[in-house]
Amino acid sequence: WNSKSAQAMRFGCDCRTWAEMVMQSGDFPEQVVQDLMKHRCYWSGEPALDYCFHVANEHSFLGVLLAHPANPYxxxxxxxxxxxxxxxxxxxxxxxxxxxxxxxxxxxxxxxxxxxxxxxxxxxxxxxxxxxxxxxxxxxxxxxx
Missing domain, CATH: 1.10.287 (Helix Hairpins)
Incomplete structure (x- = not known):
């Protein structure tokens, strides 16, 4: 389990607070933005969670709502x-x-x-x-x- 990378995983708008809703890509570590740009598949070490995160960031339909806020796309x-x-x-x-x-x-x-x-x-x-x-x-x- 890679807890440091797993902490950076977000699905869409993680809207528990107003501040989280308006997070920009600059609010995340630079490595997270680079990994999203390079289509990294291994994040948490949990295959099912990593797969769901990959699909949320790569799928044409689901990505509109579920992509990570720091995703360059x-x-x-x-x-x-x-x-x-x-x-x-x-x-x-x-x-x-x-x-x-x-x-x-x-x-x-x-x-x-x-x-x-x-x-x-x-x-x-x-x-x-x-x-x-x-x-x-x-x-x-x-x-x-």
Whole structure:
């Protein structure tokens, strides 16, 4: 059990007090922010808790509400990506369902024309959102003050 790392684990808005509700990423140790940026999977040493924490920080839908407050991929950014991705799923799949009646062909077409591009776009958007924090962190490390 790694109690020091486990103390930094937070799920979403840990709103026991007003001060905790408005915590910013700067309110956490720098190592926590770096570990979240690098998608660290081992935190407490308890596999079930670590898995839940990983899912809360990486899942497209759950992360909007449950991501750690210090995660560089902020909740409003997650929400915007979620809206964009949802729009890019719903309309093409509905159109393909109306146009293609063979379920096997429709499944293959959805996989190629909807699912693969959506996943690539989601990964790209996530990467560019985190890139600015990585650049700022690099600047801070190499040019302090």
């Amino acid at each position: 902020e909740k409003y950014e997650r929400f915007l990506v979620l809206v964009i991705v949802a729009i890019l799923i719903v309309f093409p799949v509905a159109a393909l369902t109306a146009a293609v009646h063979n379920s096997v062909v429709r499944g293959i077409v959805v996989l190629i024309l909807v699912t693969a591009p959506r996943n690539l776009l989601r990964l790209y958007l996530k990467r560019i959102v985190i890139a600015d924090d990585e650049i700022m962190q690099w600047e801070h490390q190499h040019h302090p003050g």
